Every structure is written in C-alpha cells, then in structure tokens.
Amino acid sequence: MSLQERKERERAGRERLIVATAREIAEGQGWDAVTTRRLAERIEYSQPVLYSHFRGKREIIGAVALEGATEMAAAVRGAASGANGPRERVAALARAYLDFAERNPAVYDAMFQLDGGLTFAREDTPEPLKDAFAALLESLGEVAGDGVHPGLFTETFWAALHGLATLTRAGRLPPEHTEIRVELLVDRLAIA
Amino acid sequence: MSLQERKERERAGRERLIVATAREIAEGQGWDAVTTRRLAERIEYSQPVLYSHFRGKREIIGAVALEGATEMAAAVRGAASGANGPRERVAALARAYLDFAERNPAVYDAMFQLDGGLTFAREDTPEPLKDAFAALLESLGEVAGDGVHPGLFTETFWAALHGLATLTRAGRLPPEHTEIRVELLVDRLAIA
DNA sequence: CTTGGTTGTCTAGCGGTGCTAGGATCCAAT
DNA sequence: ATTGGATCCTAGCACCGCTAGACAACCAAG
Numbered sequence: 001m002s003l004q005e006r007k008e009r010e011r012a013g014r015e016r017l018i019v020a021t022a023r024e025i026a027e028g029q030g031w032d033a034v035t036t037r038r039l040a041e042r043i044e045y046s047q048p049v050l051y052s053h054f055r056g057k058r059e060i061i062g063a064v065a066l067e068g069a070t071e072m073a074a075a076v077r078g079a080a081s082g083a084n085g086p087r088e089r090v091a092a093l094a095r096a097y098l099d100f101a102e103r104n105p106a107v108y109d110a111m112f113q114l115d116g117g118l119t120f121a122r123e124d125t126p127e128p129l130k131d132a133f134a135a136l137l138e139s140l141g142e143v144a145g146d147g148v149h150p151g152l153f154t155e156t157f158w159a160a161l162h163g164l165a166t167l168t169r170a171g172r173l174p175p176e177h178t179e180i181r182v183e184l185l186v187d188r189l190a191i192a
Numbered sequence: 193m194s195l196q197e198r199k200e201r202e203r204a205g206r207e208r209l210i211v212a213t214a215r216e217i218a219e220g221q222g223w224d225a226v227t228t229r230r231l232a233e234r235i236e237y238s239q240p241v242l243y244s245h246f247r248g249k250r251e252i253i254g255a256v257a258l259e260g261a262t263e264m265a266a267a268v269r270g271a272a273s274g275a276n277g278p279r280e281r282v283a284a285l286a287r288a289y290l291d292f293a294e295r296n297p298a299v300y301d302a303m304f305q306l307d308g309g310l311t312f313a314r315e316d317t318p319e320p321l322k323d324a325f326a327a328l329l330e331s332l333g334e335v336a337g338d339g340v341h342p343g344l345f346t347e348t349f350w351a352a353l354h355g356l357a358t359l360t361r362a363g364r365l366p367p368e369h370t371e372i373r374v375e376l377l378v379d380r381l382a383i384a
Numbered sequence: 385c386t387t388g389g390t391t392g393t394c395t396a397g398c399g400g401t402g403c404t405a406g407g408a409t410c411c412a413a414t
Numbered sequence: 415a416t417t418g419g420a421t422c423c424t425a426g427c428a429c430c431g432c433t434a435g436a437c438a439a440c441c442a443a444g
Contacts, residue, residue: 156376
C-alpha cells in the first residue's frame, strides 16, 4: 500500500504547510490578514482545499494554538531547568512566558485570545494544552505555600502573567517597567 | 438659536441611542452580531447615519468602552467605600472588578480586548479611562508596601485581575474557585 | 410666494469576508 | 477501453464595513 501511504504523507505535509503559512501570515500582518483566499493563494491551492483539512478558519487557528502550546511548554521548561532554587526558577519561568508572548504574539493570540474551538481545563482538553499547563505547574507548584492547592496557585499565577502579557501588548500598560512588575509578582506570590 | 439647539439635542440623543443599542446587541449576542446593518435597522435609520456620528465601527466600540469605564469606576469606588481597612477594601475592589467583568462581558471586551481606537496610559488618554485607573489606584495604592511605586503596584494588581477575568470567561480557567484565587491574590499581593 | 442653496437622509453599490455546491479532471481497477 | 471514485477548481451565496451620488426637506434671500 505504498501508494496510499504516499498520498497520506503528502496530505499530512500539506496540512502542515497550511498551519505554518497561517502562522506566518498572522505573525507578519495579524490574524485579520489571514483570510481563506490569501491562505489558499499562498499554499498554491484553491480555497476548498482548506476545508478538506479543517472545518473552517477557527480550526486552523486551533491548530496554530496547539503548535504554540508545545513550543511554550518547551520554552518554559527550558528556562526553569537553567535556574537554581525555586524562587529563581519561578522568575525565569515568568520571564520566559512573557518573552514567548512578546516574540510570538499571533501564536499567543491563537492560544488565549481567539476562538480556536479548543476546550480548556477539562478531560478532553488536547494534550499539548495540558502539557503546557503542566510545565507551569512543575515549577509553580513548588512555591504555592502551605495549604494552597498547587493547581489553583498555578492558575492564579498564570492569570497574572497573562494579564501582564495582554495588557502590555494591547497598549493598555506602558512597556517600560515590565521587569519590575514581574519581580513584584514573583516576590509576593511565590513562597520560597 | 433655539432651533439649532433642538437639532443638536436630537442629534446627541440619537448618538446615545446608537451607543446604547450597540451595547445591547453586543451583550445579548456578542460583538460579532453588532453589524452596521443590524445596528442601523434597530435604530430605524440607514447605515450611513452611523457614519455621520462615528468614523466607523471601531469608534462605536470605543464609545461603549468609555461608557463602561465610567460605570466601572463607580462600581469599584462603591465597593471600596463600603469596606473597613485597607485589606478589606482591596478584597471588595477585586470582587467588584470581577463582578463587573462577568456581568458586562461585552462592555469589558470593548474596554480591554477589542480595538476601540482608544489610547491608554498617556496624556491624551480619555478622562473616563484615566478615572477608572484612578479608582483602582485609590484603594490599591494604600497596600503597595514600602518602596513600591503605587502606580506600578496598581498596574500589576490590575493585570492579575484582568487575567483572571479574561481567562475565566474564555473558558481557559474553571469558574468554580474564583473566590479562592481572589483571596490568594489579595493575601499575597496586598501589604496591609 | 418663489427661488436657490444647504442640510439631512436614503438607495445602491464596491470590494472584501467565510464557506459550499456542482462540475471537471485524473487515475486505478475492471 | 470503460467505469467509478477520489481530488481539485470554478463560480457563487450571503454577509461584512464603508461610501458615492441621488433625492427630499428645509431656511434665507429676492
């Protein structure tokens, strides 16, 4: 069945191409510029081909989000592993998180701002999303403090980071003192 | 010049009607349902009339955002004034903030998620936005702690609240333990 | 009382969007 | 060589934000 295998390989390759191209356009010109026409043209196929891979634009956003979640998990783990002691680990994690959001704004939006048709915080949540949260939990759980549920603490800390990331990028917060805000957050929230 | 005054009054009234109707549709069916056609139909005028009041849809969103900012400032001040002691004031403020976001999701989106063409954190920032931030600062500045700039502390605390509000409403955080998360935030961040 | 210009509003339409029905093309199996 | 199925494209739908140009209602000047 080599023929069928080859076709499936090609199909999978084209799907990756769609996702990568969508991401590329979004990072370059924003998600508004990711139209099905433009996307189709860039991959050199007609629009309906997109719909043989994804139900619609929302699912393409979702695919980019999953890709981003995997990368973010790796970035967070990488930063945490290079730091000594719980407090420094958390600080490194926070910086890595915000750095990821700043360097990949479109991907970050796909994950947390836009509707990618994904379910969060449930059993049927896709693995990459669970793993990204797990990556946060691994370092943050250590500094939750006595009597505080690690998962709940992670959620709260994450929310704070998310707020900083989104408000800063949307121009709601001046970007100058990000580092001070992060230190404030780490110093007060984390119990070393 | 009574005639001209009457015309201006009518014009102002229609402008309020546009903003109120936009808000109504948005709260009921989301901002995506606020189309210029639907909005025009609801106010019983044709589309171009909208453009004689606002440059475009973005400015209508901005107008809803300003209205919301005024209300949020009042809600926050009201909650804070009914509490004794800095710590309790901050807790009440946090609850009021999240409550406002939950009860007025479309308005909250207009303020902080969508592009309403507004400038934040600058000299030319519209008064209602500055005042909403000031309302937060009044209570939060008290608990910044020694050596921490009150404005910066307020921004950070606000970001944390914003993160909780948005992640919860977007289904990224389970809504069950909001109260515990708020208490965690207040207990750790606020220095009474 | 009639004109002429201003002001206000509407109809109609432009170029774009996400998405899909139906037809053309190609290739393996008969 | 013919058939049947998979694959892909052309063409189009209903909707979007926005605007040009026609048209009616009004007030001021003659």
